Amino acid sequence: MPEYLKEILGIVHGYGEGFFGLMLWTxxxxxxxxxxxxxxxxxxxxxxxxxxxxxxxxMQVRFGPNRVGFWGILQPLADAVKLLxxxxxxxxxxxxxxxxxxxALTLVPALxxxxxxxxxxGIVLADINIGILYILAISSMGVYGIxxxxxxxxxxxxxLGGLRSAAQMVSYEVSMGxxxxxxxxxxxxxxxxxxxxxxxxxxxxxxxxPMFVIYFISVVAExxxxxxxxxxxxxxxxxxxxxxxxxxxxxxFFMGEYANMILVSFMGSILFLGGWLPPVAMLSFIPGxxxxxxxxxxxxxxxxxxxxxxxxxxxxxxxxxxxxxFLPISLFWIFLTGLCMHLLGMA
Amino acid sequence: xATDIVFYFFSxxxxxxAVGVIASRNQVHSVLFxxxxxxxTAGLFVLLEAELLAALLVIVYMGAVAILFxxxxxxxxxxFEELRQGAIxxxxxxxxxxxxxxxxxxxxxxxxxxxxHAVEVTAKVSNTLAIGQVMFTKYLLPFEIASLILLxxxxxxxxxxxxxRTGVKRQNISKQLARTRDEAVELVKVTSGEGAKP
Numbered sequence: 001m002p003e004y005l006k007e008i009l010g011i012v013h014g015y016g017e018g019f020f021g022l023m024l025w026t027x028x029x030x031x032x033x034x035x036x037x038x039x040x041x042x043x044x045x046x047x048x049x050x051x052x053x054x055x056x057x058x059m060q061v062r063f064g065p066n067r068v069g070f071w072g073i074l075q076p077l078a079d080a081v082k083l084l085x086x087x088x089x090x091x092x093x094x095x096x097x098x099x100x101x102x103x104a105l106t107l108v109p110a111l112x113x114x115x116x117x118x119x120x121x122g123i124v125l126a127d128i129n130i131g132i133l134y135i136l137a138i139s140s141m142g143v144y145g146i147x148x149x150x151x152x153x154x155x156x157x158x159x160l161g162g163l164r165s166a167a168q169m170v171s172y173e174v175s176m177g178x179x180x181x182x183x184x185x186x187x188x189x190x191x192x193x194x195x196x197x198x199x200x201x202x203x204x205x206x207x208x209x210p211m212f213v214i215y216f217i218s219v220v221a222e223x224x225x226x227x228x229x230x231x232x233x234x235x236x237x238x239x240x241x242x243x244x245x246x247x248x249x250x251x252x253f254f255m256g257e258y259a260n261m262i263l264v265s266f267m268g269s270i271l272f273l274g275g276w277l278p279p280v281a282m283l284s285f286i287p288g289x290x291x292x293x294x295x296x297x298x299x300x301x302x303x304x305x306x307x308x309x310x311x312x313x314x315x316x317x318x319x320x321x322x323x324x325x326f327l328p329i330s331l332f333w334i335f336l337t338g339l340c341m342h343l344l345g346m347a
Numbered sequence: 348x349a350t351d352i353v354f355y356f357f358s359x360x361x362x363x364x365a366v367g368v369i370a371s372r373n374q375v376h377s378v379l380f381x382x383x384x385x386x387x388t389a390g391l392f393v394l395l396e397a398e399l400l401a402a403l404l405v406i407v408y409m410g411a412v413a414i415l416f417x418x419x420x421x422x423x424x425x426x427f428e429e430l431r432q433g434a435i436x437x438x439x440x441x442x443x444x445x446x447x448x449x450x451x452x453x454x455x456x457x458x459x460x461x462x463x464h465a466v467e468v469t470a471k472v473s474n475t476l477a478i479g480q481v482m483f484t485k486y487l488l489p490f491e492i493a494s495l496i497l498l499x500x501x502x503x504x505x506x507x508x509x510x511x512r513t514g515v516k517r518q519n520i521s522k523q524l525a526r527t528r529d530e531a532v533e534l535v536k537v538t539s540g541e542g543a544k545p
Contacts, residue, residue: 023349098376133403137405140406140411144382148379166417173410
Protein backbone atom coordinates (compact mmCIF):
# COMPACT_ATOMS: atom_id res chain seq x y z
CA MET A 1 0.00 0.00 0.00
CA PRO A 2 1.47 3.44 -0.91
CA GLU A 3 2.48 5.81 1.88
CA TYR A 4 -0.03 8.57 1.08
CA LEU A 5 -2.91 6.07 1.27
CA LYS A 6 -1.72 4.92 4.67
CA GLU A 7 -1.63 8.55 5.85
CA ILE A 8 -5.15 9.22 4.57
CA LEU A 9 -6.40 6.04 6.27
CA GLY A 10 -4.73 7.09 9.51
CA ILE A 11 -6.48 10.48 9.41
CA VAL A 12 -9.85 8.82 8.67
CA HIS A 13 -9.33 6.37 11.57
CA GLY A 14 -8.43 9.23 13.90
CA TYR A 15 -11.58 11.19 13.08
CA GLY A 16 -13.78 8.10 13.22
CA GLU A 17 -12.54 6.98 16.60
CA GLY A 18 -12.89 10.48 17.97
CA PHE A 19 -16.43 10.83 16.68
CA PHE A 20 -17.94 7.36 17.23
CA GLY A 21 -15.74 5.82 19.94
CA LEU A 22 -13.46 2.85 19.32
CA MET A 23 -16.03 0.04 19.43
CA LEU A 24 -18.66 1.61 17.21
CA TRP A 25 -15.97 2.82 14.78
CA THR A 26 -14.51 -0.70 14.46
CA UNK A 27 -17.98 -1.93 13.58
CA UNK A 28 -18.57 0.86 11.06
CA UNK A 29 -15.12 0.40 9.51
CA UNK A 30 -15.75 -3.36 9.12
CA UNK A 31 -19.04 -2.64 7.38
CA UNK A 32 -17.25 -0.16 5.08
CA UNK A 33 -14.65 -2.81 4.24
CA UNK A 34 -17.36 -5.38 3.51
CA UNK A 35 -19.09 -2.91 1.17
CA UNK A 36 -15.80 -2.13 -0.60
CA UNK A 37 -15.28 -5.89 -1.06
CA UNK A 38 -18.80 -6.82 -2.15
CA UNK A 39 -19.62 -3.91 -4.47
CA UNK A 40 -17.17 -5.10 -7.18
CA UNK A 41 -18.38 -8.68 -6.68
CA UNK A 42 -21.99 -7.68 -7.25
CA UNK A 43 -20.92 -5.55 -10.21
CA UNK A 44 -19.19 -8.59 -11.68
CA UNK A 45 -22.27 -10.71 -11.01
CA UNK A 46 -24.31 -8.21 -13.03
CA UNK A 47 -21.90 -8.06 -15.91
CA UNK A 48 -21.03 -11.75 -16.12
CA UNK A 49 -24.59 -12.22 -17.40
CA UNK A 50 -23.83 -9.93 -20.31
CA UNK A 51 -20.46 -11.62 -20.85
CA UNK A 52 -22.17 -15.01 -20.90
CA UNK A 53 -24.70 -13.95 -23.53
CA UNK A 54 -22.06 -12.23 -25.63
CA UNK A 55 -19.56 -15.11 -25.47
CA UNK A 56 -22.14 -17.76 -26.23
CA UNK A 57 -23.55 -15.55 -28.97
CA UNK A 58 -20.08 -15.27 -30.48
CA MET A 59 -19.56 -19.03 -30.31
CA GLN A 60 -22.90 -19.63 -31.99
CA VAL A 61 -22.24 -16.92 -34.61
CA ARG A 62 -24.89 -14.54 -33.25
CA PHE A 63 -24.57 -11.01 -31.92
CA GLY A 64 -26.00 -11.49 -28.45
CA PRO A 65 -27.76 -8.53 -26.79
CA ASN A 66 -26.96 -5.36 -28.72
CA ARG A 67 -29.97 -3.05 -28.35
CA VAL A 68 -29.78 -1.55 -24.84
CA GLY A 69 -26.95 0.95 -24.83
CA PHE A 70 -23.86 0.79 -27.01
CA TRP A 71 -22.91 -2.86 -27.72
CA GLY A 72 -25.63 -3.97 -25.28
CA ILE A 73 -23.61 -2.56 -22.40
CA LEU A 74 -26.71 -1.53 -20.41
CA GLN A 75 -28.51 -4.85 -20.84
CA PRO A 76 -27.76 -6.14 -17.27
CA LEU A 77 -29.25 -2.95 -15.81
CA ALA A 78 -32.36 -3.37 -17.94
CA ASP A 79 -32.63 -6.99 -16.74
CA ALA A 80 -32.24 -5.94 -13.10
CA VAL A 81 -34.90 -3.26 -13.42
CA LYS A 82 -37.22 -5.75 -15.11
CA LEU A 83 -36.72 -8.32 -12.33
CA LEU A 84 -37.28 -5.73 -9.61
CA UNK A 85 -40.53 -4.46 -11.07
CA UNK A 86 -42.10 -7.80 -11.89
CA UNK A 87 -44.84 -9.15 -9.67
CA UNK A 88 -43.76 -11.45 -6.87
CA UNK A 89 -46.07 -14.43 -7.10
CA UNK A 90 -46.73 -16.73 -4.18
CA UNK A 91 -48.15 -20.09 -5.22
CA UNK A 92 -50.80 -21.68 -3.05
CA UNK A 93 -49.85 -24.02 -0.22
CA UNK A 94 -46.15 -23.20 -0.25
CA UNK A 95 -44.28 -23.16 3.02
CA UNK A 96 -43.90 -19.37 3.18
CA UNK A 97 -40.94 -19.07 5.54
CA UNK A 98 -38.92 -21.78 3.79
CA UNK A 99 -39.96 -20.50 0.36
CA UNK A 100 -38.69 -16.98 0.95
CA UNK A 101 -35.64 -17.97 2.98
CA UNK A 102 -34.31 -20.24 0.23
CA UNK A 103 -33.17 -17.61 -2.36
CA ALA A 104 -31.42 -15.60 0.36
CA LEU A 105 -29.69 -18.73 1.64
CA THR A 106 -28.37 -19.39 -1.87
CA LEU A 107 -26.93 -15.93 -2.36
CA VAL A 108 -25.56 -15.23 1.13
CA PRO A 109 -22.96 -18.07 1.37
CA ALA A 110 -21.65 -17.12 -2.06
CA LEU A 111 -20.98 -13.60 -0.76
CA UNK A 112 -19.84 -14.50 2.77
CA UNK A 113 -17.07 -16.74 1.43
CA UNK A 114 -15.33 -13.70 -0.10
CA UNK A 115 -14.15 -12.68 3.38
CA UNK A 116 -11.03 -14.85 3.19
CA UNK A 117 -10.04 -14.31 -0.45
CA UNK A 118 -6.66 -12.50 -0.55
CA UNK A 119 -6.44 -10.13 -3.53
CA UNK A 120 -2.81 -9.22 -3.09
CA UNK A 121 -0.40 -9.41 -0.14
CA GLY A 122 -2.22 -7.99 2.87
CA ILE A 123 -5.41 -7.04 1.03
CA VAL A 124 -7.84 -9.49 2.60
CA LEU A 125 -10.82 -8.90 4.85
CA ALA A 126 -10.11 -11.74 7.31
CA ASP A 127 -6.68 -13.36 7.16
CA ILE A 128 -7.67 -16.47 9.13
CA ASN A 129 -5.59 -19.60 9.62
CA ILE A 130 -8.18 -21.98 8.23
CA GLY A 131 -9.13 -20.12 5.06
CA ILE A 132 -9.54 -23.25 2.93
CA LEU A 133 -11.70 -24.99 5.54
CA TYR A 134 -13.77 -21.82 5.88
CA ILE A 135 -14.46 -21.80 2.15
CA LEU A 136 -15.40 -25.49 2.24
CA ALA A 137 -17.68 -24.92 5.23
CA ILE A 138 -19.44 -21.94 3.68
CA SER A 139 -19.85 -23.57 0.28
CA SER A 140 -21.41 -26.63 1.93
CA MET A 141 -24.15 -24.31 3.19
CA GLY A 142 -25.16 -23.33 -0.32
CA VAL A 143 -27.01 -26.60 -0.85
CA TYR A 144 -29.60 -25.71 1.79
CA GLY A 145 -30.98 -22.86 -0.27
CA ILE A 146 -31.63 -25.17 -3.17
CA UNK A 147 -33.06 -28.09 -1.24
CA UNK A 148 -35.29 -25.71 0.75
CA UNK A 149 -36.49 -24.11 -2.46
CA UNK A 150 -37.31 -27.54 -3.85
CA UNK A 151 -39.22 -28.65 -0.80
CA UNK A 152 -40.87 -25.35 0.05
CA UNK A 153 -42.33 -24.87 -3.43
CA UNK A 154 -44.76 -27.76 -2.96
CA UNK A 155 -44.16 -28.86 -6.53
CA UNK A 156 -42.92 -32.23 -7.70
CA UNK A 157 -40.62 -30.82 -10.38
CA UNK A 158 -39.09 -28.44 -7.89
CA UNK A 159 -38.67 -31.20 -5.33
CA LEU A 160 -36.94 -33.50 -7.81
CA GLY A 161 -34.66 -30.65 -8.88
CA GLY A 162 -33.81 -29.87 -5.27
CA LEU A 163 -33.04 -33.49 -4.42
CA ARG A 164 -30.87 -33.93 -7.51
CA SER A 165 -28.97 -30.81 -6.70
CA ALA A 166 -28.41 -31.76 -3.07
CA ALA A 167 -27.04 -35.18 -4.02
CA GLN A 168 -24.91 -33.64 -6.75
CA MET A 169 -23.42 -30.93 -4.57
CA VAL A 170 -22.67 -33.27 -1.68
CA SER A 171 -20.97 -35.74 -4.05
CA TYR A 172 -18.83 -33.18 -5.81
CA GLU A 173 -17.96 -31.46 -2.54
CA VAL A 174 -16.15 -34.67 -1.63
CA SER A 175 -13.99 -34.80 -4.75
CA MET A 176 -13.41 -31.04 -4.59
CA GLY A 177 -12.29 -31.34 -0.98
CA UNK A 178 -9.86 -34.10 -1.88
CA UNK A 179 -8.29 -32.06 -4.69
CA UNK A 180 -7.48 -29.35 -2.15
CA UNK A 181 -5.51 -31.72 0.12
CA UNK A 182 -2.42 -31.94 -2.18
CA UNK A 183 -2.41 -28.13 -2.29
CA UNK A 184 -2.48 -28.01 1.51
CA UNK A 185 0.25 -30.66 1.65
CA UNK A 186 2.53 -28.73 -0.68
CA UNK A 187 1.98 -25.34 0.94
CA UNK A 188 1.88 -26.68 4.48
CA UNK A 189 -0.85 -24.26 5.48
CA UNK A 190 -4.61 -23.75 5.34
CA UNK A 191 -4.13 -19.99 5.08
CA UNK A 192 -4.81 -18.74 1.54
CA UNK A 193 -2.07 -16.09 1.68
CA UNK A 194 0.47 -18.76 2.63
CA UNK A 195 -0.83 -20.96 -0.18
CA UNK A 196 -0.08 -18.23 -2.72
CA UNK A 197 3.31 -17.45 -1.19
CA UNK A 198 4.23 -21.14 -1.42
CA UNK A 199 3.76 -20.90 -5.21
CA UNK A 200 6.54 -18.35 -5.69
CA UNK A 201 8.81 -20.94 -7.32
CA UNK A 202 6.32 -22.87 -9.40
CA UNK A 203 2.53 -22.66 -9.58
CA UNK A 204 0.74 -25.67 -8.14
CA UNK A 205 -0.94 -26.29 -11.47
CA UNK A 206 2.33 -27.76 -12.74
CA UNK A 207 2.85 -30.59 -10.22
CA UNK A 208 -0.91 -30.98 -9.62
CA UNK A 209 -2.33 -30.65 -13.14
CA PRO A 210 -4.79 -33.58 -12.79
CA MET A 211 -6.00 -32.13 -9.49
CA PHE A 212 -6.60 -28.77 -11.15
CA VAL A 213 -8.66 -30.42 -13.90
CA ILE A 214 -10.68 -32.39 -11.35
CA TYR A 215 -11.11 -29.26 -9.22
CA PHE A 216 -12.44 -27.32 -12.16
CA ILE A 217 -14.87 -30.02 -13.31
CA SER A 218 -16.03 -30.49 -9.72
CA VAL A 219 -16.76 -26.81 -9.24
CA VAL A 220 -18.64 -26.72 -12.53
CA ALA A 221 -20.82 -29.48 -11.09
CA GLU A 222 -20.94 -27.79 -7.70
CA UNK A 223 -22.22 -24.52 -9.12
CA UNK A 224 -24.85 -26.40 -11.16
CA UNK A 225 -23.50 -25.08 -14.40
CA UNK A 226 -23.86 -26.71 -17.79
CA UNK A 227 -23.08 -29.55 -18.61
CA UNK A 228 -24.02 -30.54 -15.05
CA UNK A 229 -27.12 -28.33 -14.72
CA UNK A 230 -29.32 -31.32 -13.92
CA UNK A 231 -31.22 -29.58 -11.08
CA UNK A 232 -32.85 -27.28 -13.60
CA UNK A 233 -32.77 -29.58 -16.62
CA UNK A 234 -35.53 -27.70 -18.40
CA UNK A 235 -36.45 -30.51 -20.77
CA UNK A 236 -37.44 -32.83 -17.93
CA UNK A 237 -38.03 -30.68 -14.87
CA UNK A 238 -39.41 -27.39 -16.31
CA UNK A 239 -36.91 -25.22 -14.39
CA UNK A 240 -36.19 -27.49 -11.44
CA UNK A 241 -36.18 -25.79 -8.06
CA UNK A 242 -36.67 -22.35 -9.64
CA UNK A 243 -39.99 -23.28 -11.27
CA UNK A 244 -42.23 -21.58 -8.70
CA UNK A 245 -40.07 -18.50 -8.18
CA UNK A 246 -40.79 -15.21 -9.85
CA UNK A 247 -39.31 -11.73 -10.09
CA UNK A 248 -36.36 -10.93 -7.81
CA UNK A 249 -36.66 -14.15 -5.80
CA UNK A 250 -35.65 -16.11 -8.89
CA UNK A 251 -33.14 -13.37 -9.65
CA UNK A 252 -31.48 -14.08 -6.30
CA PHE A 253 -30.93 -17.70 -7.33
CA PHE A 254 -29.20 -16.57 -10.50
CA MET A 255 -27.14 -14.03 -8.58
CA GLY A 256 -26.10 -16.80 -6.19
CA GLU A 257 -25.10 -19.04 -9.08
CA TYR A 258 -23.00 -16.35 -10.74
CA ALA A 259 -21.46 -15.20 -7.46
CA ASN A 260 -20.48 -18.82 -6.80
CA MET A 261 -18.95 -19.09 -10.27
CA ILE A 262 -16.83 -16.00 -9.69
CA LEU A 263 -15.86 -17.23 -6.24
CA VAL A 264 -14.67 -20.65 -7.41
CA SER A 265 -12.78 -19.01 -10.29
CA PHE A 266 -10.89 -16.83 -7.81
CA MET A 267 -10.35 -19.87 -5.59
CA GLY A 268 -8.98 -21.86 -8.52
CA SER A 269 -6.61 -19.01 -9.41
CA ILE A 270 -5.40 -18.72 -5.82
CA LEU A 271 -5.00 -22.45 -5.18
CA PHE A 272 -3.50 -23.57 -8.48
CA LEU A 273 -2.58 -20.61 -10.68
CA GLY A 274 -0.42 -18.65 -8.29
CA GLY A 275 -2.95 -16.05 -7.14
CA TRP A 276 -1.51 -12.57 -7.54
CA LEU A 277 1.91 -13.78 -8.70
CA PRO A 278 2.83 -12.85 -12.28
CA PRO A 279 3.80 -15.75 -14.58
CA VAL A 280 7.32 -14.34 -15.12
CA ALA A 281 9.15 -11.94 -12.83
CA MET A 282 9.57 -9.51 -15.74
CA LEU A 283 5.84 -8.74 -15.66
CA SER A 284 5.75 -7.90 -11.95
CA PHE A 285 5.24 -4.18 -12.68
CA ILE A 286 1.55 -4.97 -13.20
CA PRO A 287 -0.13 -4.97 -9.74
CA GLY A 288 -0.94 -8.41 -8.33
CA UNK A 289 -4.66 -7.76 -8.07
CA UNK A 290 -4.83 -7.46 -11.86
CA UNK A 291 -3.06 -10.77 -12.30
CA UNK A 292 -5.53 -12.46 -9.94
CA UNK A 293 -8.48 -10.86 -11.72
CA UNK A 294 -7.07 -11.82 -15.12
CA UNK A 295 -6.64 -15.48 -14.11
CA UNK A 296 -10.12 -15.58 -12.61
CA UNK A 297 -11.57 -14.00 -15.76
CA UNK A 298 -9.92 -16.69 -17.83
CA UNK A 299 -11.46 -19.45 -15.67
CA UNK A 300 -14.84 -17.71 -15.95
CA UNK A 301 -14.44 -17.68 -19.70
CA UNK A 302 -13.80 -21.43 -19.58
CA UNK A 303 -17.09 -21.82 -17.68
CA UNK A 304 -18.92 -20.11 -20.55
CA UNK A 305 -16.89 -21.95 -23.16
CA UNK A 306 -17.88 -25.31 -21.60
CA UNK A 307 -21.52 -24.26 -21.55
CA UNK A 308 -21.45 -23.48 -25.26
CA UNK A 309 -19.62 -26.69 -26.11
CA UNK A 310 -20.86 -29.75 -24.20
CA UNK A 311 -24.26 -31.43 -24.09
CA UNK A 312 -25.81 -32.11 -20.68
CA UNK A 313 -24.74 -35.17 -18.71
CA UNK A 314 -27.19 -37.88 -17.74
CA UNK A 315 -27.72 -38.08 -13.98
CA UNK A 316 -26.22 -41.55 -13.49
CA UNK A 317 -23.19 -40.52 -15.59
CA UNK A 318 -22.75 -37.50 -13.35
CA UNK A 319 -22.78 -39.61 -10.20
CA UNK A 320 -20.46 -42.21 -11.70
CA UNK A 321 -17.99 -39.52 -12.72
CA UNK A 322 -17.91 -38.03 -9.24
CA UNK A 323 -17.67 -41.18 -7.15
CA UNK A 324 -15.98 -43.73 -9.40
CA UNK A 325 -13.57 -41.60 -11.41
CA PHE A 326 -12.67 -38.41 -9.58
CA LEU A 327 -12.61 -39.80 -6.07
CA PRO A 328 -10.09 -42.64 -6.73
CA ILE A 329 -7.86 -40.39 -8.85
CA SER A 330 -7.74 -37.66 -6.23
CA LEU A 331 -7.16 -40.15 -3.41
CA PHE A 332 -4.30 -41.68 -5.37
CA TRP A 333 -2.86 -38.24 -6.07
CA ILE A 334 -2.90 -37.37 -2.36
CA PHE A 335 -0.89 -40.52 -1.72
CA LEU A 336 1.47 -39.74 -4.62
CA THR A 337 2.00 -36.15 -3.46
CA GLY A 338 2.83 -37.34 0.04
CA LEU A 339 5.21 -39.99 -1.29
CA CYS A 340 7.02 -37.53 -3.57
CA MET A 341 7.34 -35.00 -0.78
CA HIS A 342 8.76 -37.69 1.49
CA LEU A 343 11.25 -38.91 -1.11
CA LEU A 344 12.35 -35.38 -2.00
CA GLY A 345 12.78 -34.61 1.66
CA MET A 346 10.23 -31.77 1.64
CA ALA A 347 8.36 -33.06 4.66
CA UNK B 348 -17.74 -6.54 26.08
CA ALA B 349 -18.11 -7.03 22.32
CA THR B 350 -17.37 -10.74 22.76
CA ASP B 351 -20.11 -10.95 25.39
CA ILE B 352 -22.67 -9.46 23.03
CA VAL B 353 -21.68 -11.91 20.29
CA PHE B 354 -21.73 -14.79 22.77
CA TYR B 355 -25.26 -14.00 23.93
CA PHE B 356 -26.35 -13.51 20.33
CA PHE B 357 -25.13 -16.98 19.31
CA SER B 358 -26.35 -18.61 22.53
CA UNK B 359 -29.83 -17.14 22.27
CA UNK B 360 -30.23 -18.35 18.70
CA UNK B 361 -28.80 -21.77 19.63
CA UNK B 362 -31.29 -22.20 22.48
CA UNK B 363 -34.16 -20.87 20.40
CA UNK B 364 -33.29 -23.22 17.51
CA ALA B 365 -32.83 -26.19 19.87
CA VAL B 366 -36.30 -25.59 21.27
CA GLY B 367 -37.55 -25.28 17.69
CA VAL B 368 -36.17 -28.73 16.87
CA ILE B 369 -38.44 -30.44 19.37
CA ALA B 370 -41.32 -28.00 19.33
CA SER B 371 -42.08 -27.52 15.63
CA ARG B 372 -44.90 -29.60 14.22
CA ASN B 373 -43.38 -29.91 10.76
CA GLN B 374 -40.52 -32.40 10.72
CA VAL B 375 -38.65 -30.61 7.91
CA HIS B 376 -38.72 -27.45 10.02
CA SER B 377 -37.26 -29.51 12.85
CA VAL B 378 -34.27 -30.52 10.73
CA LEU B 379 -33.78 -26.95 9.52
CA PHE B 380 -33.80 -25.76 13.14
CA UNK B 381 -31.22 -28.46 13.87
CA UNK B 382 -29.03 -27.02 11.12
CA UNK B 383 -29.40 -23.57 12.67
CA UNK B 384 -28.34 -25.04 16.02
CA UNK B 385 -25.22 -26.58 14.46
CA UNK B 386 -24.31 -23.32 12.81
CA UNK B 387 -24.61 -21.24 15.93
CA THR B 388 -22.71 -23.82 17.95
CA ALA B 389 -19.92 -23.40 15.40
CA GLY B 390 -20.11 -19.68 16.12
CA LEU B 391 -19.63 -20.41 19.83
CA PHE B 392 -16.59 -22.55 18.98
CA VAL B 393 -15.10 -19.62 17.07
CA LEU B 394 -15.56 -17.45 20.16
CA LEU B 395 -13.56 -20.07 22.10
CA GLU B 396 -10.83 -19.72 19.44
CA ALA B 397 -11.36 -23.32 18.40
CA GLU B 398 -11.73 -22.41 14.73
CA LEU B 399 -10.80 -25.88 13.44
CA LEU B 400 -13.62 -27.48 15.44
CA ALA B 401 -16.02 -24.82 14.19
CA ALA B 402 -15.09 -25.46 10.56
CA LEU B 403 -15.31 -29.23 10.99
CA LEU B 404 -18.69 -28.94 12.72
CA VAL B 405 -20.06 -26.95 9.80
CA ILE B 406 -18.47 -29.16 7.11
CA VAL B 407 -19.36 -32.52 8.64
CA TYR B 408 -22.65 -31.88 10.41
CA MET B 409 -24.17 -29.16 8.26
CA GLY B 410 -22.65 -30.21 4.97
CA ALA B 411 -23.24 -33.94 5.20
CA VAL B 412 -25.12 -35.33 8.20
CA ALA B 413 -27.96 -32.83 8.31
CA ILE B 414 -28.41 -33.05 4.53
CA LEU B 415 -28.94 -36.80 4.87
CA PHE B 416 -31.43 -36.18 7.70
CA UNK B 417 -33.23 -33.73 5.47
CA UNK B 418 -33.28 -36.24 2.62
CA UNK B 419 -34.75 -38.98 4.78
CA UNK B 420 -37.31 -36.74 6.44
CA UNK B 421 -38.44 -35.23 3.14
CA UNK B 422 -38.72 -38.57 1.35
CA UNK B 423 -40.24 -40.72 4.08
CA UNK B 424 -43.17 -38.42 4.84
CA UNK B 425 -43.50 -39.68 8.42
CA UNK B 426 -46.73 -38.70 10.12
CA PHE B 427 -45.34 -37.35 13.37
CA GLU B 428 -48.78 -36.77 14.83
CA GLU B 429 -49.36 -40.54 14.87
CA LEU B 430 -45.96 -41.15 16.40
CA ARG B 431 -46.77 -38.67 19.14
CA GLN B 432 -49.73 -40.78 20.33
CA GLY B 433 -47.55 -43.33 22.10
CA ALA B 434 -44.77 -40.94 23.01
CA ILE B 435 -45.64 -40.98 26.71
CA UNK B 436 -44.44 -44.56 27.17
CA UNK B 437 -40.91 -43.52 26.16
CA UNK B 438 -40.87 -40.95 28.95
CA UNK B 439 -38.79 -43.02 31.46
CA UNK B 440 -36.07 -43.56 28.87
CA UNK B 441 -36.12 -39.89 27.94
CA UNK B 442 -35.84 -38.84 31.58
CA UNK B 443 -32.96 -41.29 32.06
CA UNK B 444 -30.99 -39.87 29.12
CA UNK B 445 -31.74 -36.31 30.19
CA UNK B 446 -30.59 -36.93 33.75
CA UNK B 447 -27.41 -38.62 32.50
CA UNK B 448 -26.51 -35.66 30.32
CA UNK B 449 -27.32 -33.23 33.13
CA UNK B 450 -25.11 -35.22 35.52
CA UNK B 451 -22.23 -35.20 33.03
CA UNK B 452 -22.58 -31.46 32.55
CA UNK B 453 -22.53 -30.93 36.33
CA UNK B 454 -19.41 -33.10 36.65
CA UNK B 455 -17.65 -31.06 33.96
CA UNK B 456 -18.75 -27.71 35.36
CA UNK B 457 -17.76 -28.64 38.92
CA UNK B 458 -14.16 -28.90 37.79
CA UNK B 459 -13.61 -32.66 37.89
CA UNK B 460 -12.68 -32.67 34.24
CA UNK B 461 -9.78 -34.26 32.43
CA UNK B 462 -7.62 -31.19 32.51
CA UNK B 463 -4.28 -33.00 32.54
CA HIS B 464 -4.99 -34.40 29.07
CA ALA B 465 -5.37 -30.94 27.60
CA VAL B 466 -2.66 -29.65 25.30
CA GLU B 467 -1.61 -26.09 25.72
CA VAL B 468 -2.24 -24.01 22.63
CA THR B 469 0.08 -21.08 22.46
CA ALA B 470 -0.55 -18.05 20.32
CA LYS B 471 2.22 -19.09 17.95
CA VAL B 472 0.80 -22.50 17.06
CA SER B 473 -2.57 -22.56 15.34
CA ASN B 474 -4.98 -25.06 16.83
CA THR B 475 -5.07 -27.03 13.58
CA LEU B 476 -1.37 -27.75 14.04
CA ALA B 477 -1.79 -28.44 17.77
CA ILE B 478 -4.60 -30.94 17.23
CA GLY B 479 -2.70 -32.60 14.40
CA GLN B 480 0.44 -32.96 16.48
CA VAL B 481 -1.24 -34.75 19.37
CA MET B 482 -3.62 -36.72 17.16
CA PHE B 483 -0.83 -38.32 15.14
CA THR B 484 1.60 -38.89 18.02
CA LYS B 485 0.05 -39.26 21.45
CA TYR B 486 -3.40 -40.44 20.37
CA LEU B 487 -2.42 -42.33 17.24
CA LEU B 488 -3.89 -45.67 18.37
CA PRO B 489 -7.33 -44.33 19.40
CA PHE B 490 -7.40 -42.31 16.18
CA GLU B 491 -6.69 -45.37 14.02
CA ILE B 492 -9.21 -47.47 15.96
CA ALA B 493 -11.85 -44.79 15.44
CA SER B 494 -11.14 -44.79 11.72
CA LEU B 495 -11.44 -48.60 11.63
CA ILE B 496 -14.79 -48.42 13.41
CA LEU B 497 -15.97 -45.90 10.84
CA LEU B 498 -14.76 -48.18 8.05
CA UNK B 499 -16.71 -51.08 9.55
CA UNK B 500 -19.82 -48.93 9.71
CA UNK B 501 -19.27 -47.90 6.09
CA UNK B 502 -18.89 -51.45 4.82
CA UNK B 503 -21.81 -52.55 6.97
CA UNK B 504 -24.06 -49.94 5.39
CA UNK B 505 -23.02 -51.08 1.92
CA UNK B 506 -23.61 -54.75 2.77
CA UNK B 507 -27.01 -54.03 4.29
CA UNK B 508 -28.30 -52.01 1.36
CA UNK B 509 -26.66 -53.77 -1.59
CA UNK B 510 -29.02 -56.06 -3.38
CA UNK B 511 -28.63 -57.73 -6.73
CA ARG B 512 -31.91 -57.60 -8.59
CA THR B 513 -32.54 -60.66 -10.64
CA GLY B 514 -34.35 -60.52 -13.95
CA VAL B 515 -32.97 -57.11 -14.91
CA LYS B 516 -31.58 -57.00 -18.43
CA ARG B 517 -28.84 -54.49 -17.73
CA GLN B 518 -26.11 -54.19 -20.32
CA ASN B 519 -22.80 -55.63 -19.11
CA ILE B 520 -20.20 -54.52 -21.60
CA SER B 521 -17.31 -56.60 -20.30
CA LYS B 522 -19.50 -59.70 -20.38
CA GLN B 523 -20.49 -58.89 -23.95
CA LEU B 524 -16.91 -58.38 -25.03
CA ALA B 525 -15.76 -61.59 -23.32
CA ARG B 526 -18.03 -63.72 -25.49
CA THR B 527 -16.32 -66.04 -27.91
CA ARG B 528 -17.61 -67.52 -31.12
CA ASP B 529 -18.18 -70.90 -29.51
CA GLU B 530 -20.70 -69.58 -26.94
CA ALA B 531 -22.45 -67.23 -29.30
CA VAL B 532 -22.94 -69.24 -32.45
CA GLU B 533 -24.45 -72.67 -32.69
CA LEU B 534 -24.47 -74.51 -35.97
CA VAL B 535 -27.57 -76.62 -36.45
CA LYS B 536 -28.29 -79.12 -39.11
CA VAL B 537 -31.77 -78.38 -40.36
CA THR B 538 -33.60 -81.31 -41.83
CA SER B 539 -36.00 -80.31 -44.52
CA GLY B 540 -39.68 -80.33 -43.64
CA GLU B 541 -39.13 -80.15 -39.86
CA GLY B 542 -37.36 -76.80 -39.33
CA ALA B 543 -34.75 -75.95 -36.71
CA LYS B 544 -35.37 -77.33 -33.22
CA PRO B 545 -34.74 -74.94 -30.33
